[in-house]
Amino acid sequence: MTLDAKIPEGPLAEKWNKHKFNLKLVNPSNKRKYDVIVVGTGLAGASAAASLAELGYNVKAFCFQDSPRRAHSIAAQGGINAAKNYPNDGDSVFRLFYDTIKGGDYRSREGNVYRLAEVSVNIIDQCVAQGVPFAREYGGLLDNRSFGGAQVSRTFYARGQTGQQLLLGAYSALNRQINLGKVKMYTRSEMLDLVTVDGKAQGIVTRNLIDGKIETHTGHAVLLCTGGYGNVFYLSTNAMGSNVTAAWRAHKRGAYMANPCYTQIHPTCIPVSGDHQSKLTLMSESLRNDGRVWVPKTKELSERLRKGEIKAIDIKEEDRDYYLERKYPSFGNLVPRDVASRNAKQVCDEGRGVGKSGLAVYLDFADSINRLGEDTVAAKYGNLFDMYQQITDENPYKVPMRIYPAVHYTMGGLWVDYNLMTSVPGLYALGEANFSDHGANRLGASALMQGLADGYFVIPYTLGDYLAKIGPAPIDANRPEFDKTKKEVMEKVKTLLSLKGNKTVDEYHRDLGKIMWEYCGMSRDAEGLKKAKGMVSELRADFWKNVIVLGENEEVNQSLEKAGRVADFLELGELMIDDALNRDESCGGHFREEYQTPEGEALRNDDEFAYVAAWAYKGDNMPEELHKENLEFENVKLTQRSYK
Amino acid sequence: MRRERLELAKSQISNLTSQIKIRMSGNMNLTLKVWRQKNSSTSGKFVTYKAPGISPDMSFLEMLDVVNEDLVKKSEDPIQFDHDCREGICGMCSLVINGEPHGPKRATTTCQLHMRSFKDGDTIVIEPWRAAAFPVVKDLAVDRSAFDRIQQAGGYVSIGTGGVPDANEIAIPKVIADEAFNSATCIGCGACVAACKNASAMLFVSAKISQYAMLPQGQPERYARAEAMVLQMDDEGFGSCTNTYACEAQCPKEIKVTNIARMNREFFNAEFIKG
Amino acid sequence: MSNFSSAFSSTLGRKLVMCLTGLFLCSFLIVHLAGNFQLFKNDDGLAFNQYAHFMTHFTPIKVVSYLLYSSIIIHTIWAIVITLMNRKARPISYAIKPKDGSIWSSRNMGILGTILFVFIVVHMANFWYKYHSGETPYIEYRTDINSGATMSKSINESEFTEYVSFVDNGVQVTKSEDLYKEVSNAFQQWWLVIFYVLAMAALAFHLVHGFQSAFQTLGWNHHKYRPLIKFIGLWVFSIGIPLGFAAMPIYLFLFK
Known part of the structure; x- marks a missing residue:
């Protein structure tokens, strides 16, 4: 199969409009004859389900949580970008497009990104009309703030809970459709497989997490809005339940996985405090506006710190290394996420890390408190400081914060064309679950924008085109493919339940996470990746022999749920390593030690790697097949990013 | 035969060391009394567990993770509890800890509660949210779909996607926007119901009604919404408010009871004046 | 509605x-x-x-x-x-009485x-x-209107027909339960x-x-x-x- 991204011809600014005109429409009276399955109810899923139901389609929506409102979009803090140019500071659709392409280190599609920037303005209108309480100025109009990677203020926000407010907005639209009977909501239901009939996606198999019932559901199209796979690292800022299962099972049914190695590591998270750690907590990036990052100049001082012989305040000014300010005098502490993260790792690898584990750097507010006063600092960051104190029991007004990078977002995901359709006809991927808009690195406040753009303003147009083509004839649930897929799922569940080894699922997950973090995390090299590949495949083999899965299927069974998810992570892990190994260059979140500038910055290889790596599944234990979609840049010039 | 025994011994040793490792991570020894209930149709009981070697840096849920890991190793059914984001925003975690929803710390969800709030040797009693409208799913997990149904009854502005005015065409005074935001921060965890001696859901319902009652976008459906949501709340079997304000005290997001007053006003207006 | x-x-x-x-x-x-x-x-x-x-x-x-x-x-x-x-x-x-911050009453x-x-x-x-x-x-009060001094005495049922208050010779007489x-x-x-x-x-x-x-x-x-x-x-x-x-x-x- 050749990869056709179906990007419309013509000038960048006209592509989407022209495309919308060329898309086929479904007659209003025919819309109710179509069933659409939406898996996941985060920003992308809830907005898509609501918008499609409003158009008249019958929507079946699924989430594994107890309520659609709990999807992890809810945890996004900072804000949502939109090219509204309300502050009159020179923003435009093209500038948002340009910043996003550049921030993604020139590894995303021009057409998709431009469309994203274009519809960003509609998102804000939509959310405000829903009653989302964005921050406002005293004059009553919307407030904007600046965010990493941009020189204009285009970020709309609702205190530190923008994701929550946007998701509740989409959830309210979804609720309205549930009330009208246009959406049937299935909560505590996990998608375990995709059903394809004649190569087209026509249904899914789910497991009811309450009574274990394995069910098939039919639909003319299936939309995966299932988020990212950051939990492959075990420790990440993702929710505990976030998983790759739906996307991965779809991948095994023919959907290509694109750029799986692109992972975003967020520089300001609270460091790990021990083996018991179950997840990592993000501290908003905005802290770097006023905090100064440093570590001791010498290993000896760090060791004494770790042993508790001295405290941070005992270290004299001349013994401190403000390494970001030293290395990047013009951007200082405000370098992009990937650069800040990598540098933190570097100084810790040199043995200059702080905290008991040595895996942390200081983010010091003493200067700001001296300059602005404690009250001003508290007004800006009070809730973050409180959260930090809650978790670490340290007062950041008195002692410097300790931070360390953590896995935050995955730019990779299911390959989709301009219509958001994967390589399986009728199967779509939206939001973080697809790969399409962020290239190799995502800018802050762009994830919310993409999820809602896909759900509110892209899929309602593009889905109709496919549906009109296949026609409204009902999906035949008696086709043998449904039963066959269901049986396969049941078989897999049975196999898992038969495993009565001596190692818990969490232990495997932790082991996998450690391998991935060590060798396929913030920086990678060929040697390490090769080693990791062996380790993951061994771990996977061991998992299928020695894992403990308790209980039975017909009940609430967390050990079964987790086992299925970790089994998929184990397979995904290998593919991520393959992808990282294949990409002999550094770009954005993918940093290969072998490919760096003399100053230690990411060194792209545009001649050979300006492509999307889309991987096709070829069967158990078979190497996956690489398909390349070349990226063409007609409107931006590829340059080396520099933050000196 | 000998080899098998050797293998067994080996696995036992590795088993033991991993347990020791878990236990070595801290120095608090706790006793837990946990409500265990197989499903909604069976009755439950308290079961006592030891939680040795707990670190004060663990979150409450991480402490339960450790206990569960131990249970799984012993082939015992792990304790079921709801949780997801573990950063205090998704509203999925619950637990009544020693009689307090989300535990002893104010304005904190269970996932953000840390073990340093307890002392070595403490006995901790852990119960699910108890309300007729929140049937137990298993152990400590309850079914809160009643909240969803209340929201479905009217917790929205009836507009479709697209065709809406420019965001800045509606000017909203900052104080109003801020106040609406305060109401909108509700995470739907149900601690208000758990805390209320009448298992009343009024803090939750009123927060949503308030958000829309304050904002201009909510005006066209203001009274119909208040009526629909209140009546749905009643249908779900929640108790009525007797103004003890326990909900406000226990709300992890500090939602105020002034919301309930506002809901009352909206509802009485809907029923007696504006209807 | x-x-x-x-x-x-x-x-x-x-x-x-x-x-x-x-x-x-x-x-x-x-x-x-x-x-x-x-x-x-x-x-x-x-x-x-x-x-x-x-x-x-x-x-x-x-x-x-x-x-x-x-x-x-x-x-x-x-x-x-x-x-x-x-x-x-x-x-x-609840097994443990909730400590919920509300007042006892x-x-x-x-x-x-x-x-x-x-x-x-x-x-x-x-x-x-x-x-x-x-x-x-029953009781009867006699108040001297000029001096304001009041005298009272119990009366029995036969002396009381209904509550009355009248002036008799500069004296306000009140019969009452x-x-x-x-x-x-x-x-x-x-x-x-x-x-x-x-x-x-x-x-x-x-x-x-x-x-x-x-x-x-x-x-x-x-x-x-x-x-x-x-x-x-x-x-x-x-x-x-x-x-x-x-x-x-x-x-x-x-x-x-």
């Missing part, structure tokens, strides 16, 4: 009934206390007996009194209904209300019933005094929650006037009024 019966059978409607009847009872307490202050007058009960007669024979007040009786009954029955429904909302209670309005209900029954049987069934003694005597006699029993004082303590706690709670139920909870409501609720209704009522039996026990 609106339908009164459905409105009143909703949880909010039931609260509204509690709140309105409660507030009405609060307003009655003020009138009742003001009237009863006549007990402290050193006039052998003339003013008090006049007041008692007025309250029982003036038609508009009689109408209000029926409202009052029904308020007491509705307030009580609704309380029972609401309590039972609230119990149903939590079929299994707010959680125990039912107990306090029960005490008050028993009190009301005793109180009405003691005075209201006896007064209405003609078991009270002597509820005052009934009251002061009753409060010579120390146990009744204690019962009344305890009941007033219950009233204090009932109102410390009830008064401000009624405004919350009405939806009148605003940071601007909330302090005023709290102030009135505390100082007038839960301290002033119960203290005033409790002072009466104590005064009569000690000084009459």
Whole structure:
């Protein structure tokens, strides 16, 4: 199969409009004859389900949580970008497009990104009309703030809970459709497989997490809005339940996985405090506006710190290394996420890390408190400081914060064309679950924008085109493919339940996470990746022999749920390593030690790697097949990013 | 035969060391009394567990993770509890800890509660949210779909996607926007119901009604919404408010009871004046 | 859309009934206390007996009194209904009594209300019933209009036909049922005094929650006037009024 991204011809600014005109429409009276399955109810899923139901389609929506409102979009803090140019500071659709392409280190599609920037303005209108309480100025109009990677203020926000407010907005639209009977909501239901009939996606198999019932559901199209796979690292800022299962099972049914190695590591998270750690907590990036990052100049001082012989305040000014300010005098502490993260790792690898584990750097507010006063600092960051104190029991007004990078977002995901359709006809991927808009690195406040753009303003147009083509004839649930897929799922569940080894699922997950973090995390090299590949495949083999899965299927069974998810992570892990190994260059979140500038910055290889790596599944234990979609840049010039 | 025994011994040793490792991570020894209930149709009981070697840096849920890991190793059914984001925003975690929803710390969800709030040797009693409208799913997990149904009854502005005015065409005074935001921060965890001696859901319902009652976008459906949501709340079997304000005290997001007053006003207006 | 019966059978409607009847009872307490202050007058009960007669024979007040009786009954029955429904909302209670930050009285309005209900029954049987069934003694007052000096003497049933007040030779003559005597006699029993004082303590706690709670139920909870409501609720209704009522039996026990 050749990869056709179906990007419309013509000038960048006209592509989407022209495309919308060329898309086929479904007659209003025919819309109710179509069933659409939406898996996941985060920003992308809830907005898509609501918008499609409003158009008249019958929507079946699924989430594994107890309520659609709990999807992890809810945890996004900072804000949502939109090219509204309300502050009159020179923003435009093209500038948002340009910043996003550049921030993604020139590894995303021009057409998709431009469309994203274009519809960003509609998102804000939509959310405000829903009653989302964005921050406002005293004059009553919307407030904007600046965010990493941009020189204009285009970020709309609702205190530190923008994701929550946007998701509740989409959830309210979804609720309205549930009330009208246009959406049937299935909560505590996990998608375990995709059903394809004649190569087209026509249904899914789910497991009811309450009574274990394995069910098939039919639909003319299936939309995966299932988020990212950051939990492959075990420790990440993702929710505990976030998983790759739906996307991965779809991948095994023919959907290509694109750029799986692109992972975003967020520089300001609270460091790990021990083996018991179950997840990592993000501290908003905005802290770097006023905090100064440093570590001791010498290993000896760090060791004494770790042993508790001295405290941070005992270290004299001349013994401190403000390494970001030293290395990047013009951007200082405000370098992009990937650069800040990598540098933190570097100084810790040199043995200059702080905290008991040595895996942390200081983010010091003493200067700001001296300059602005404690009250001003508290007004800006009070809730973050409180959260930090809650978790670490340290007062950041008195002692410097300790931070360390953590896995935050995955730019990779299911390959989709301009219509958001994967390589399986009728199967779509939206939001973080697809790969399409962020290239190799995502800018802050762009994830919310993409999820809602896909759900509110892209899929309602593009889905109709496919549906009109296949026609409204009902999906035949008696086709043998449904039963066959269901049986396969049941078989897999049975196999898992038969495993009565001596190692818990969490232990495997932790082991996998450690391998991935060590060798396929913030920086990678060929040697390490090769080693990791062996380790993951061994771990996977061991998992299928020695894992403990308790209980039975017909009940609430967390050990079964987790086992299925970790089994998929184990397979995904290998593919991520393959992808990282294949990409002999550094770009954005993918940093290969072998490919760096003399100053230690990411060194792209545009001649050979300006492509999307889309991987096709070829069967158990078979190497996956690489398909390349070349990226063409007609409107931006590829340059080396520099933050000196 | 000998080899098998050797293998067994080996696995036992590795088993033991991993347990020791878990236990070595801290120095608090706790006793837990946990409500265990197989499903909604069976009755439950308290079961006592030891939680040795707990670190004060663990979150409450991480402490339960450790206990569960131990249970799984012993082939015992792990304790079921709801949780997801573990950063205090998704509203999925619950637990009544020693009689307090989300535990002893104010304005904190269970996932953000840390073990340093307890002392070595403490006995901790852990119960699910108890309300007729929140049937137990298993152990400590309850079914809160009643909240969803209340929201479905009217917790929205009836507009479709697209065709809406420019965001800045509606000017909203900052104080109003801020106040609406305060109401909108509700995470739907149900601690208000758990805390209320009448298992009343009024803090939750009123927060949503308030958000829309304050904002201009909510005006066209203001009274119909208040009526629909209140009546749905009643249908779900929640108790009525007797103004003890326990909900406000226990709300992890500090939602105020002034919301309930506002809901009352909206509802009485809907029923007696504006209807 | 609106339908009164459905409105009143909703949880909010039931609260509204509690709140309105409660507030009405609060307003009655003020009138009742003001009237009863006549007990402290050193006039052998003339003013008090006049007041008692007025309250029982003036038609508009009689109408209000029926409202009052029904308020007491509705307030009580609704309380029972609401309590039972609230119990149903939590079929299994917590093993550990919740520490929920609420004040004691707010959680125990039912107990306090029960005490008050028993009190009301005793109180009405003691005075209201006896007064209405003609078991009270009779008294005649003679007040010299010029000097203002009053003489009184008990009279028996045959000397009393109905309440009269007339001027005879510069002397104001009043013949009346002597509820005052009934009251002061009753409060010579120390146990009744204690019962009344305890009941007033219950009233204090009932109102410390009830008064401000009624405004919350009405939806009148605003940071601007909330302090005023709290102030009135505390100082007038839960301290002033119960203290005033409790002072009466104590005064009569000690000084009459």
